[in-house]
Amino acid sequence: MLKYISRRLLYTVILLLLVSLSIFYIFDLIPVDPARLVCSKSCTTALVEANRHRLGLDVSVLEQWWRFIQGLFQGRTYGEGGIKDIYCGAPSFGYSFNRHACVSTIMAEAFPITLSLTIGAFIMWLSIGISLGILAARKKGKFADRASTAFVLIGTSLPTFITGIMVVLFIVLKFHLVNPLELGDWQNPFTNPLGWLRTFFFPCATLAIAYAATYTRFTRSNILEISTEDYIRTARAKGLSEKVILRKHTLRAALAPIVTIAGLDFAGLLGGAIITEGIFGLSGLGKLSIKAVTQTYDLPIIVATTLVGSAFVVIMNLIVDVAYAYIDPRVRTT
Amino acid sequence: MSVNKLTSRRWVSITAATALAVSVAMVSGASPASAAAAKGGTLYFYTNSEQFPALDPTNMYTGRDIGLFGTYLFRTLTSYKMEAGSAGTELTADLATNTGVPSNKAKTWKYTLRPGVTWEDGSAITCADLKYGFSRAFALDVFNAGPTYAISWLDIPTLADGSSAYKGPYKKTGKAAYDKAVTCSKDNRTITYNLKRSVPDFNYFASYPTTGPIKASADTGDKYDLHPMATGPYKIKKYAINDELTLVRNDKWKKSSDPMRKAYPDDIVIKLGMNEDVRDEVDMTDQIPNGINMDGLQPLNNIAYFNDPTKAKQRWNIVDPFVTYLTANNSAGHLDCLLVRKAVFFAYDNQSLIDLSGGLKYYGVMGDNIVKPNLGMDYAPTKGNIHDPNFKIGGNPEYAKTLLEQAKTACPDAYDRATNPAKGLKYYRADTATNKKSAVLVEAALKKAGFVIETVYKPAGTYNANLVEYKSQTDFLASGWAADWANASTVIPEMWGNGCCNYTKNEKTPEYAPFIAKVNKALSELDRKKQATMWHELSQYGMDQYWYIRTVFGKDQATWGSKIGGMTEWKPFSQAIYNDLYIKQ
Numbered sequence: 001m002l003k004y005i006s007r008r009l010l011y012t013v014i015l016l017l018l019v020s021l022s023i024f025y026i027f028d029l030i031p032v033d034p035a036r037l038v039c040s041k042s043c044t045t046a047l048v049e050a051n052r053h054r055l056g057l058d059v060s061v062l063e064q065w066w067r068f069i070q071g072l073f074q075g076r077t078y079g080e081g082g083i084k085d086i087y088c089g090a091p092s093f094g095y096s097f098n099r100h101a102c103v104s105t106i107m108a109e110a111f112p113i114t115l116s117l118t119i120g121a122f123i124m125w126l127s128i129g130i131s132l133g134i135l136a137a138r139k140k141g142k143f144a145d146r147a148s149t150a151f152v153l154i155g156t157s158l159p160t161f162i163t164g165i166m167v168v169l170f171i172v173l174k175f176h177l178v179n180p181l182e183l184g185d186w187q188n189p190f191t192n193p194l195g196w197l198r199t200f201f202f203p204c205a206t207l208a209i210a211y212a213a214t215y216t217r218f219t220r221s222n223i224l225e226i227s228t229e230d231y232i233r234t235a236r237a238k239g240l241s242e243k244v245i246l247r248k249h250t251l252r253a254a255l256a257p258i259v260t261i262a263g264l265d266f267a268g269l270l271g272g273a274i275i276t277e278g279i280f281g282l283s284g285l286g287k288l289s290i291k292a293v294t295q296t297y298d299l300p301i302i303v304a305t306t307l308v309g310s311a312f313v314v315i316m317n318l319i320v321d322v323a324y325a326y327i328d329p330r331v332r333t334t
Numbered sequence: 335m336s337v338n339k340l341t342s343r344r345w346v347s348i349t350a351a352t353a354l355a356v357s358v359a360m361v362s363g364a365s366p367a368s369a370a371a372a373k374g375g376t377l378y379f380y381t382n383s384e385q386f387p388a389l390d391p392t393n394m395y396t397g398r399d400i401g402l403f404g405t406y407l408f409r410t411l412t413s414y415k416m417e418a419g420s421a422g423t424e425l426t427a428d429l430a431t432n433t434g435v436p437s438n439k440a441k442t443w444k445y446t447l448r449p450g451v452t453w454e455d456g457s458a459i460t461c462a463d464l465k466y467g468f469s470r471a472f473a474l475d476v477f478n479a480g481p482t483y484a485i486s487w488l489d490i491p492t493l494a495d496g497s498s499a500y501k502g503p504y505k506k507t508g509k510a511a512y513d514k515a516v517t518c519s520k521d522n523r524t525i526t527y528n529l530k531r532s533v534p535d536f537n538y539f540a541s542y543p544t545t546g547p548i549k550a551s552a553d554t555g556d557k558y559d560l561h562p563m564a565t566g567p568y569k570i571k572k573y574a575i576n577d578e579l580t581l582v583r584n585d586k587w588k589k590s591s592d593p594m595r596k597a598y599p600d601d602i603v604i605k606l607g608m609n610e611d612v613r614d615e616v617d618m619t620d621q622i623p624n625g626i627n628m629d630g631l632q633p634l635n636n637i638a639y640f641n642d643p644t645k646a647k648q649r650w651n652i653v654d655p656f657v658t659y660l661t662a663n664n665s666a667g668h669l670d671c672l673l674v675r676k677a678v679f680f681a682y683d684n685q686s687l688i689d690l691s692g693g694l695k696y697y698g699v700m701g702d703n704i705v706k707p708n709l710g711m712d713y714a715p716t717k718g719n720i721h722d723p724n725f726k727i728g729g730n731p732e733y734a735k736t737l738l739e740q741a742k743t744a745c746p747d748a749y750d751r752a753t754n755p756a757k758g759l760k761y762y763r764a765d766t767a768t769n770k771k772s773a774v775l776v777e778a779a780l781k782k783a784g785f786v787i788e789t790v791y792k793p794a795g796t797y798n799a800n801l802v803e804y805k806s807q808t809d810f811l812a813s814g815w816a817a818d819w820a821n822a823s824t825v826i827p828e829m830w831g832n833g834c835c836n837y838t839k840n841e842k843t844p845e846y847a848p849f850i851a852k853v854n855k856a857l858s859e860l861d862r863k864k865q866a867t868m869w870h871e872l873s874q875y876g877m878d879q880y881w882y883i884r885t886v887f888g889k890d891q892a893t894w895g896s897k898i899g900g901m902t903e904w905k906p907f908s909q910a911i912y913n914d915l916y917i918k919q
Contacts, residue, residue, distance in 0.1 A: 036799040039478055046495055050475045084476065084504050084555025099385070099575055100559045109574075165611055173615050180616045181378065181605050181625075184577070281607045283576040291384065297796070 005322060012314050017069070019310045023303050024065045034297045038097060054078070055097065055299070068094065068303065093307075094300025098292075103300045106288065107308065113186050114284035116196065117276065118269040120204030125211035126262060130255070132212070133219020134246070140224065148216055155213025164206045164279035172202050184281025203280040207273055211265060215258065222254035229253075260320050267316030271309025285309070371900055375917030377599035378625035378895075380616065384576040384607045390559040391543035392470040393479040397655060397816065398628070400543060401907035405595065406581055406602060409565040411445045411464070411540040414906045416594055416913035422905045423710070423820055425537055428594065429459065429547070429565070434537040440860060441489075443536045446524040450591035453549055454564040454584045461518035461525045463547035466503060468527075469512060471544055473502025476555055480544045481818065482834075487536070488515045489528045504555065532858040534865070538819035567597035576607035598900075598916035604628070620648075623897035624917045626910070630891050633692055639893060640696070650901070651696065654890035654908045655816035657706050658698065659829075660883040663809050665839035669759075671748030673741035675880035678810075679719065681734035681783035682884055685727045686775045690768070700727060701885035703873050704815075704829055705822045708905070711863070712822035714870040716877045734783035758786030762808035764797035805837040810883065813837065820906065822869035827853050830876045838881040845879055 035052035052058045056067060056078075067076070071092035078095045079085030088095050088102035095102055136148035172178050178198055187195035226232060227250060235245050274286035289305035292298040388394045391408055404410060413428040415421050425433045430445040437444070451459045470477055471484040474497075490511045491499045500508030500515075517526045529536065539545060552563045561570055568581035581602040589595075608616075614635040617627050631639055639645055662669040662678070669675050684700055691697040702720045707713045719725065724733040741749040751757045761776065763769045773789040780787045790808070792800065798813075805811055815835065818824035827833045830840065831853045840846050849872065856868035876882070890908055894901055900914035 031793060032796045033799070037796055039799065044496070046497060047474055047478055051478070054475060084553070086556060097556060100557050168609070168612055169615050173612065173619065173621060176621075180608070180612055180621050181380070181603070183609075183612060184607065186577070279609050279612075281576070281609055281612070283574075283607065287576065287607075 001322075005318075008318050008321060012318055015314055016307065016311055020068065020303060020307050021065050023306050024061050024068070024299075027299050027302065028061045030297070032297050034299060037297055056094075057299075093304035096298050096301055098296045098298050099301075103304045106301065107285070107304055110283055110285045110288050111308075112188075113282050114270060114273065114277070114286065116186075116189060116200055117203055117207065117273055117282060117284060118266060120200050121207035121211065121269070121273075122262070122266050124204055124208035125215055128208065128212040129215025130219050130258070132216040134223060134251070136216065136220040137223035137227070138242075138246070145220075148220070152213045152217045155209050155216075158210070160206060160210055160273075160275045161279065163209050164203075164276055167202050167206050168279060178202070184283065186283070203276050203282060206279070207269070207276045215262075218258060218261070219254065222257065223250055226250050226253045260323075263316050263320050264313070267312040268309075270312040271305070370918075371596075371598060371914070371916040372919055373598050373916075374600055374919070375598075375624060376601045376603055377898075377915055377917060378603050378605065378622055379628050380605040380608045380613055380622065380625055381628040382608055382610050382613060383629070386579070388479055388559060389562055389570075389573065389579075390477065391467065391546050391548065391562060392473075392477040393559065394543045395480050397907045398909055400541075401904060401909045402912055403566075404541070404543060405566070405912035406568045406597075407562070407564050407566045407570070408543050408546055409451070409592070410543060410546045412537050413541050413594065414904070416904065416911050418902045418904075418911065420710075420905065422903075422911065425541065426594065428541075428592075430540075434540060436534070436536070439858075440532040440534045440536065441529045443527045443529070443533075443540075444524060445540065446519075448591055450588055451565065452586050452588065452591070453552075454569040454586055456586045457549070459547050459565060460522045462522055463549050464525045464545075465516050465518055466550045466553070467544075467546050467548035468516060469500075469503045470548060470553075471502075472498055472500050472508075472512070473504050476502070476504065481539075481542060483539050483818075484544070487529045487531070487533055487539075488512075489530045490515050503550070503553075532860065534858075534860050534862070535819065535821045535823060538821065541819070567592070567595050568602060574606075578606055579604040594913070596913050598914075617893045617895075620896050623895035626894040626898060626901075626915075627892070631893060633696075636692070636696060636891055640891065645893070648896060648898075649891065649893045650903065651889060651891045652903055652908055653706075653708060654888045655706065655708055656814045656888040657701055657704060657816070658812070658814040658886045658888055659701075659704070661805075661811045661813070661837040662881060662883050663805065663811070663837075663839050664843050664879075664881060665806070666842070667751070668809050668839070669748065669752075670843070671741055671745035672880060673737050673744055674748045674752050675883065677734040677737035677741065677752075677783060678780065678785070679880055679883050680722075680724060680726075680730045680737065681780050681785065683729040683775055683779035684884060684886075685729075686779075687772055688727075688886065690772055690775065696889060696891060698886040698888040701887040702877070704876060704882060704885060705825050705869065705873050706817070706887055708908075709817055709820060709822060709825070711866040712820075712825075712869045714873070716874045719877050719880075729779045729782070731779070731783040738784055752785050755786050758788055759809040760788055760790055760807070761810045762790050762792055762804045763812070764794040765791035766794050801835075801837060805839060811837045814888070822866075822873070823857055826869060826872050826876070827857065830872075830881055840879070840881055843879075845875075849875060 034055055035048050035057060038051055039047055049058070056064060070076070071088070071090070071094065073090055075088060075090040076092040077085050077087045086095055088104065091104060093103035093107065096106060099106055132148045132151065136145040139145050173180060182199060185199050187199050189196035232245060232249055235249050271285060273284065274290045277284045277287040278290070285305050285308065288301060292301035292305065386399055387396055388399070389403070394400060394403065404413060405416065409429045411428060411430040412425045412433045415424050415426045427433050429447055429451055431448055435444045436442065447459060447461065453459060468484060471480060471482065485498050490508065493499055498508065500512040515528045518524065527536070547565065549563055560573055564570065564584050567584055567587045569584040570579065571582045572578065572580040583597070583600065610632055613627060613629065614631050616622050616625070617631060618635065618639060630636065640649060640651065662675045664670055669678070688694055688697050700720050702716045703713060705713045715721070724730055738749065738753065752759055763773060777787050777789065792804065801811065801813065815825065815829055828835050830836055830838060831850050852868065852872055856865055856872065859865040859868060897918045899916045899918045900911070902911045902914055904911040
């Protein structure tokens with residue numbers, strides 16, 4: 001098992017290195033010159049070149065990438081040896097001249113917001129999705145099933161930007177549930193749980209609606225499929241109650257694939273929930289990355305957010321694979 | 335101050351503005367500072383923007399921010415009077431004892447600091463701080479978003495590549511030359527600026543934060559933007575991008591050293607990164623009664639809000655400082671024929687384009703000049719262009735055709751380029767939904783007159799940054815401009831002369847040499863009235879050449895909560911007189 005994990009970890013590192021290198025090359029292909037973008041109205045060729053040097057874009061793409069990798073382990077100094085040089089300690093993802101801060105500091109501020117949002121939404125969508133799925137399966141063809149089907153239909157067909165705006169305008173603001181000035185405020189859930197709940201409940205709910213709908217459908221179909229298995233019929237023939245059959249036999253089998261998918265969905269969201277963060281004004285990784293990509297072309301932020309997002313997905317994949325390997329020894333040998 | 339207003343929703347993040355006396359403002363509901371104004375409370379602002387373009391005074395160049403932070407956070411040598419009406423366009427002394435003492439034909443300017451002026455840490459503001467602050471504008475490798483007048487005016491040698499021999503305070507290059515150009519008195523209270531040429535309006539420039547003091551020991555270079563040191567009645571408590579900027583009272587600020595500032599609110603909170611729909615809903619339902627929307631509303635919400643009689647005292651619709659314009663590329667191989675340029679002007683369907691952007695009521699009206707009436711004495715109505723009897727706001731293709739017919743023999747090459755389907759005119763535009771709609775109108779109007787035109791879309795995010803490159807390739811270029819201060823010296827030379835943003839490519843035309851000679855003469859003219867007359871002549875000259883196809887005098891709307899008192903227009907910035915704002919108790 002240790003050998004298997006080591007091998008996968010090595011693959012993960014290689015994959016992340018390749019992802020980071022690809023971002024540098026893709027950024028180089030975009031027909032945008034960040035050095036010109038940060039130039040004033042009195043922009044001259046010399047100024048553009050000075051900016052390019054300051055941004056570290058005056059060397060080859062490979063050299064830029066290598067400096068980035070070095071910075072991750074050694075930290076990095078930005079400037080020309082002048083008295084106002086900027087040092088970003090390891091792990092340095094770079095320096096954002098748009099935000100006047102080291103990217104690792106910016107990421108450290110944004111990550112708890114995205115993590116909060118993701119965990120809150122994750123708990124919501126799992127509890128709602130699985131509960132509704134079980135209910136729908138148990139009451140197949142009855143009102144509860146039809147109601148949950150309607151929920152699934154609405155949840156999956158409404159895009160998050162519509163759900164989010166509706167939640168904000170017609171619930172949050174209409175009923176004065178949150179002061180608009182507090183929308184998007186970061187509250188530490190450990191020191192101020194009520195404050196966190198007030199600010200994060202609705203964004204989490206917005207994000208959870210679409211996922212919960214998918215999980216409802218998935219849980220329902222899994223349970224119904226497993227209910228027809230021979231061993232369930234045997235359990236029923238043995239005289240076990242429906243509750244026990246559901247808890248001990250059906251659910252265990254039905255939830256295994258759901259947990260796997262939930263893990264990957266969770267990891268995907270850790271890279272940032274762009275739309276939800278935008279609507280609720282949350283300064284998470286999603287909002288950070290979308291602005292860097294579409295407005296400021298802030299390469300260090302683009303690299304860092306993409307890399308962190310990729311890392312979560314890759315690491316969660318690894319965890320899932322390891323879990324499978326643990327459950328099914330045949331995986332270890334392949 | 336350049337801006338591509340056609341691609342931006344509003345002018346929130348755009349550059350500075352000044353204006354003068356004559357107001358054509360259509361103010362509705364603005365309430366002058368009341369005798370009931372009282373201290374206390376929290377004043378809120380909210381905006382969709384995640385951060386300010388610059389909080390570092392050296393980089394600060396937007397009119398709104400100069401007005402806002404110049405009132406609350408930073409003091410400068412001079413300031414516009416914080417008064418309503420045309421009085422607000424006059425200069426007054428702020429950190430200095432007067433608005434400046436010129437000598438040597440305005441090549442030398444001297445300022446003495448008021449007694450008792452201090453930093454937020456209680457230390458005295460000195461001439462050395464002023465000198466250091468001024469020097470940072472030369473560090474173009476660190477600060478390049480602010481105005482560059484200091485570099486072009488100060489009497490410091492220029493290198494072969496055209497750059498200044500002085501490279502700012504972080505490098506030692508050229509320091510001796512700077513020390514000679516800017517000097518301090520022995521008591522460290524009087525500063526003298528020695529300039530290359532006469533600059534009669536240097537005192538206006540002295541109202542810009544970039545000329546203000548910076549304490550060298552507190553300077554953190556690029557990071558100074560996150561926490562600049564205050565000299566005004568408030569100081570920064572918190573600045574978090576996409577969160578908020580909180581200002582609290584600066585207890586070291588002394589009213590005795592600052593007769594101008596009133597500092598009514600206890601705190602000022604600027605909420606950043608508010609979703610646009612949320613922001614508009616907040617305004618419509620008055621959910622932040624002690625708050626001011628810094629952006630304006632989205633078009634449909636704007637109309638609804640301005641049609642709501644209950645909001646009459648919580649809004650205004652005023653003339654903004656901007657002139658949006660369409661430049662013709664006058665260089666050889668493009669629109670190098672006056673008759674063709676004129677034909678484009680008369681063919682243009684301005685009515686439809688203005689309607690698309692919000693209409694005459696909210697967007698703006700057709701202009702007859704590059705200088706806006708807000709600039710007062712420097713504006714004079716021109717002849718021709720929109721006053722020509724053949725001008726129709728919806729376009730006059732028939733007349734345009736007759737002009738093109740004349741061009742056929744007068745300048746056959748230009749005519750061929752403009753009408754030959756194998757060639758045709760090119761119009762580079764930012765790739766936005768609004769531009770795509772307006773391109774349809776432009777193309778339809780020009781085709782009606784016989785032109786062949788193709789719209790070439792460029793990435794929106796970098797369109798403005800690439801204007802310098804595009805101006806040589808396109809036949810038309812749309813952008814916008816506001817005067818830096820109340821003198822056409824910050825308009826005509828910049829837009830048509832050798833300033834920053836001349837996209838007309840007129841420099842090789844035969845009309846340019848006499849024009850620029852007159853511009854240079856006007857720039858050094860010490861008699862203000864005579865100078866204004868010279869600007870009138872130059873405006874007329876440029877308009878007669880149709881260097882610009884069209885100009886639009888823009889309008890701007892503002893909205894605020896029901897508990898905001900003292901909302902009055904500050905004409906230099908077309909913003910509130912922030913000094914008068916208070917919370918109704």
